[in-house]
Amino acid sequence: MATLLNASWALVDGEAADTVPLGDRGLHFGDGLFESIRVERGQALLWHLHAARLARGCEVLGMEFPADRLLERELAEVCQGAPEVAMVKLLLTRGDGRGYAVPAGGRVRRIWLLYPLRDDPEARAEGVAVRECRLRLSLQPRLAGIKHLNRIEQILARGEVEPPFREGLCFDQRERLVEATSANVFLVRDEMLVTPRLDACGIAGVMRARVMNVARELGMPVSETEVDHAALASADELLLTNSLIGIWPVRQLGTQARVVGPVCRRLQAACGFAP
């Protein structure tokens, strides 16, 4: 399956496949949603949180959410024969259809892809260098939080990230920090865990939700709020999270060295991503 670019297995509406029909609305308009799921020893991690975000995305887009059991059955099929650590990507598109108007009786298409995933223990242990992107994310409260297929802004922002940087931090047009190009961001300030509020743009990551819950279990105060440039610059610690990497500390922001601190280590240990 050379066309899948390293995907070792794929399933489209329940059938093994390596293509999608040309009329697919995901292709034509980005009319759909996706999830990137970490798989360890054949088990999908945090599936319930991925499924909940998909369900919310379907509601926002007015798409039918496939039956939970159907998705779980297909997920199990895709995970069969997965290597020790893998990534499963699920795309839900609004099926086939011409024009912006949603076709009556259209059927959501389920596209599963299985990819190998390489862990990066050094990034987890030592932290990564990140920079601020120049691109400003647009504001669209109607789509905030969901993981839809319109991702050109992330591609443009990612294009600003070159080694030694591993990620780019994105601000919105009000100069509020939103997220990294493919991760959420946490700040630690006076032992409080702070993450940008995602009511106007950004993706509400499943690892973001997990980290907030675990922090509360550990008795840490947690705040979703507006984060401006000054708050970012003065944070005690910075962390990046997503469902594939877990938690990465930030050891450098632009040219400035940052401390990899105790809150990061506690959260990594409690979330099962200890370096």
Add this chain to the structure above:
Amino acid sequence: MATLLNASWALVDGEAADTVPLGDRGLHFGDGLFESIRVERGQALLWHLHAARLARGCEVLGMEFPADRLLERELAEVCQGAPEVAMVKLLLTRGDGRGYAVPAGGRVRRIWLLYPLRDDPEARAEGVAVRECRLRLSLQPRLAGIKHLNRIEQILARGEVEPPFREGLCFDQRERLVEATSANVFLVRDEMLVTPRLDACGIAGVMRARVMNVARELGMPVSETEVDHAALASADELLLTNSLIGIWPVRQLGTQARVVGPVCRRLQAACGFAP
């Protein structure tokens, strides 16, 4: 080719096909561009304007623009055997690739689809009813004007349009009129032709460009400017334009009857879309 939903012919990278590889970045991220081209008696109309917009879109997205001659050869192939009036849709995606980072040495994929097109002489002659959409378009100057594949906003806006309405007018988050869901908008005010400036969002249509040029040839003053609710409400005439429909007058805005006027008729005649 049932999967193409009425498409009677399709070409992917020069080969007849009805599917696209599952790794396509258009599918995963909406990472690409498109054009909808009117074809009459086997001839593509305004191709040079479509090609120019594609070239600009490629520049904005950092994609390689395929050789003009290659596109023209494929266009001619797709147009062969087209019915009297048809639509050719061209998608340029950034080929295959996993993750937001643009793959080095990636190849742009060319996807051509031929669809039958039904003209609507009544809409052209009598005009259409339109409404204002509630959805507010987000502002993203980096992407303004180009016809990229991230179209969820247009799908949401189109979902607000039900009969008797044929189109919906979209404002941006500053309450400026931008466009209709799949057409540009012109206002006539004191015999001046006015159309929203598209420096923060919206698609700069090829028929919009053609109409502005023709109006100037006819000696009409033309202005690209900010259009607010008051300007819309007080316009002498309202027109919708795109490359498939040509020019449609607006005969009703919400519950308010509007005049189909002489400027519309002059422009329809001069652009070759007389009712």
